Amino acid sequence: MLMDFLQVGLYGVVLGSILTLGAIGVSLIYGILRFAHFAHGDLMALGAYFALSLVVGLGFPVWASAPFAIVAAALAAIAIDQIVYRRLRRVEPVILLISSFGIAIALRSIIQLVWGPHNQVYVKGIQMPWRVGDLIVKPDHVWIVLGAVVLVIALHLFLTRTKTGKAMRAMSDNMDLALVSGIPAERVIMATWAVGGGLAAVAGIFLAMDTRLHPVMGWSVLLPVFAAAILGGIGRPYGAIAGGMVIGMAMELSTMIIDPTYKPAVAFGLMVLMLIVRPQGLFKGNA
Amino acid sequence: MEWAGLLTYGVFFVTVAGIYAVLTLGLNVQFGFTGQINIGIAGFFAVGAYTSAILTTAASDHHLGGFGLPFPIGVAGAMVASALVAVVIGWVTMRLRTDYLAIATIGIAEIIRLALKNEEWLTNGVRGVPAIPRPFSETLEFDTLAGLAGLLPDPLEATVLEVLSGPLGAAVLEVLSGPLVSLVVVLVFLALAWWMVERARVSPWGRVLRAIRENEDGVRAAGKDVVRCRLQAFVLGSAIMGMAGALYANFVGFISPEAFLPLYGTFLVWVMLIAGGAGNNTGALVGAFVIWLLWSATQFLTDALGAEYATQAGALRVLLIGVLLQVILILRPQGLVPENGRKGRH
Numbered sequence: 001m002l003m004d005f006l007q008v009g010l011y012g013v014v015l016g017s018i019l020t021l022g023a024i025g026v027s028l029i030y031g032i033l034r035f036a037h038f039a040h041g042d043l044m045a046l047g048a049y050f051a052l053s054l055v056v057g058l059g060f061p062v063w064a065s066a067p068f069a070i071v072a073a074a075l076a077a078i079a080i081d082q083i084v085y086r087r088l089r090r091v092e093p094v095i096l097l098i099s100s101f102g103i104a105i106a107l108r109s110i111i112q113l114v115w116g117p118h119n120q121v122y123v124k125g126i127q128m129p130w131r132v133g134d135l136i137v138k139p140d141h142v143w144i145v146l147g148a149v150v151l152v153i154a155l156h157l158f159l160t161r162t163k164t165g166k167a168m169r170a171m172s173d174n175m176d177l178a179l180v181s182g183i184p185a186e187r188v189i190m191a192t193w194a195v196g197g198g199l200a201a202v203a204g205i206f207l208a209m210d211t212r213l214h215p216v217m218g219w220s221v222l223l224p225v226f227a228a229a230i231l232g233g234i235g236r237p238y239g240a241i242a243g244g245m246v247i248g249m250a251m252e253l254s255t256m257i258i259d260p261t262y263k264p265a266v267a268f269g270l271m272v273l274m275l276i277v278r279p280q281g282l283f284k285g286n287a
Numbered sequence: 288m289e290w291a292g293l294l295t296y297g298v299f300f301v302t303v304a305g306i307y308a309v310l311t312l313g314l315n316v317q318f319g320f321t322g323q324i325n326i327g328i329a330g331f332f333a334v335g336a337y338t339s340a341i342l343t344t345a346a347s348d349h350h351l352g353g354f355g356l357p358f359p360i361g362v363a364g365a366m367v368a369s370a371l372v373a374v375v376i377g378w379v380t381m382r383l384r385t386d387y388l389a390i391a392t393i394g395i396a397e398i399i400r401l402a403l404k405n406e407e408w409l410t411n412g413v414r415g416v417p418a419i420p421r422p423f424s425e426t427l428e429f430d431t432l433a434g435l436a437g438l439l440p441d442p443l444e445a446t447v448l449e450v451l452s453g454p455l456g457a458a459v460l461e462v463l464s465g466p467l468v469s470l471v472v473v474l475v476f477l478a479l480a481w482w483m484v485e486r487a488r489v490s491p492w493g494r495v496l497r498a499i500r501e502n503e504d505g506v507r508a509a510g511k512d513v514v515r516c517r518l519q520a521f522v523l524g525s526a527i528m529g530m531a532g533a534l535y536a537n538f539v540g541f542i543s544p545e546a547f548l549p550l551y552g553t554f555l556v557w558v559m560l561i562a563g564g565a566g567n568n569t570g571a572l573v574g575a576f577v578i579w580l581l582w583s584a585t586q587f588l589t590d591a592l593g594a595e596y597a598t599q600a601g602a603l604r605v606l607l608i609g610v611l612l613q614v615i616l617i618l619r620p621q622g623l624v625p626e627n628g629r630k631g632r633h
Contacts, residue, residue: 036386038326038393087617094324094385098557099616101326105554106609112602219549223397226390234386261405268394275379275387 003134014141016248017148021203023228023240025196031172031235032192035093038100042107045218047073047201048208055122062122070198077197111215120213144206164191227271233281298466305473308575311559312484313527319566321520322500324389329552330396331525335365335532340416350411358422362533369529370522377518403544415543422472422537469538558612564622
């Protein structure tokens with residue numbers, strides 16, 4: 001029983017790492033542009049498929065294709081923002097939300113057009129797991145958790161040590177004050193999309209390593225990602241880490257009691273609970 | 288023969304467009320009047336469809352019920368069930384920014400879809416609910432008409448019965464109990480939905496909703512219960528979506544979870560409302576018919592490409608509609624039929 005618990009907890013950490021990387025992007029974008037970016041899940045999927053092209057087309061290992069996928073997804077996010085969202089920024093944020101819902105659907109059909117509608121994997125065959133005592137640890141799981149930790153530390157350094165990162169936090173905390181103090185808003189917004197898109201690509205690749213690639217993989221993970229962002233306090237990237245871990249853990253641990261198909265319902269339930277008792281989230285976001 | 292085929296297609300087209308128009312009117316109450324974002328339309332639509340299906344089908348071992356109740360009760364049940372789901376979601380999110388409602392509706396739609404797939408005792412799972420009766424088809428069967436003829440004076444009754452039993456009668460019965468009845472039923476309910484929503488729009492309550500959309504704090508300062516009005520609007524809109532679900536189930540005759548993917552149930556309806564003109568009920572109707580026409584027209588594109596490229600063509604159609612939404616949002620955000628007093632961006 002204890003071993004089961006630890007084993008499932010391990011899966012929870014893996015899922016939590018993936019959700020965290022997605023939720024950080026959602027939270028950053030919400031903090032600065034003030035809208036829930038519904039295309040984020042499909043941006044994750046796009047990143048995962050970019051990596052697939054390198055893995056299948058050029059025979060790259062997954063880890064080596066990741067940097068290219070990150071850059072490509074970041075560029076895609078900036079391009080979407082420049083072509084579509086930028087033109088809608090002057091109107092109410094709800095219009096941006098609807099627009100991003102349309103972008104989500106459009107990205108998914110692009111993925112279907114380019115890469116096909118079927119399930120795909122990076123590496124065929126079964127990975128030999130490591131045994132630590134009675135625990136079964138897949139190497140991929142270790143890479144996912146380590147990768148997430150490294151990226152979160154890098155993000156922390158970026159937000160606290162660089163000028164752009166500080167400007168992002170300033171805009172998120174108090175938009176008017178930040179603009180009055182001469183922060184170049186458009187440049188910071190582009191940086192936000194680059195960071196959000198890059199992290200989304202990694203989250204997508206990790207998700208694909210953990211499960212498989214499929215055109216709707218992004219949409220189906222959108223709810224847990226938002227649940228994580230809300231739990232941590234939307235607009236607070238550090239909260240997203242806590243939110244991601246709590247949601248990931250809860251979703252996996254719930255499989256010991258209820259039907260695993262209802263995992264998204266667990267994320268939803270936690271989110272609803274949070275909205276009732278503390279809508280601003282654990283870390284006091286911009287509710 | 289060709290004309291008959293075209294006519295059948297025309298009847299089918301208007302029926303489906305009419306169902307979409309009901310959905311679009313429901314969304315108009317939520318988004319157009321009140322500024323609420325519902326990304327879970329497919330969920331409310333599905334709740335309505337399944338509720339009506341379970342209420343109106345004959346008893347079955349494969350799913351809950353069926354209770355074999357008449358169609359109007361199915362519609363009423365569908366509206367009540369959708370409204371109940373809306374009350375729960377609304378109660379949690381009405382105090383917060385509409386972004387939270389949007390996320391919560393995604394969640395509830397996803398959970399409804401999972402439940403439809405997995406709770407076999409309730410919905411027969413992925414195999415779906417078959418044999419949902421068409422509305423009022425039983426009233427137009429031979430026996431009922433013959434019974435009605437019995438009310439007529441004797442010589443006339445004999446003539447009517449003779450005609451009914453003949454080939455002409457058979458043809459008339461075929462058309463009456465077929466798609467034409469569904470079309471009329473859908474149009475009647477569309478008119479009903481339109482009447483409700485239009486009355487709501489011009490009423491003082493409708494003005495409060497629009498005021499909430501424009502300036503929430505102002506409305507609160509004027510002493511109105513913002514949360515309550517918003518919740519009422521959300522529930523009304525969702526009930527109308529439930530009605531559309533009942534119409535769909537009883538028109539198609541078979542429903543399965545596949546029919547309620549977010550793409551058809553939610554995305555198309557959003558494009559319809561935005562294209563037609565959010566806030567304007569005429570706009571909602573126009574949008575529903577125009578976008579359904581466009582969407583059906585792209586079906587010919589799929590046919591032209593051939594079965595070989597069916598999946599790609601399907602994805603291309605969706606992509607085109609997705610791009611169309613962005614173009615409308617950027618170039619003509621007020622839609623084809625703008626709301627009164629609104630010009631350009633809002």
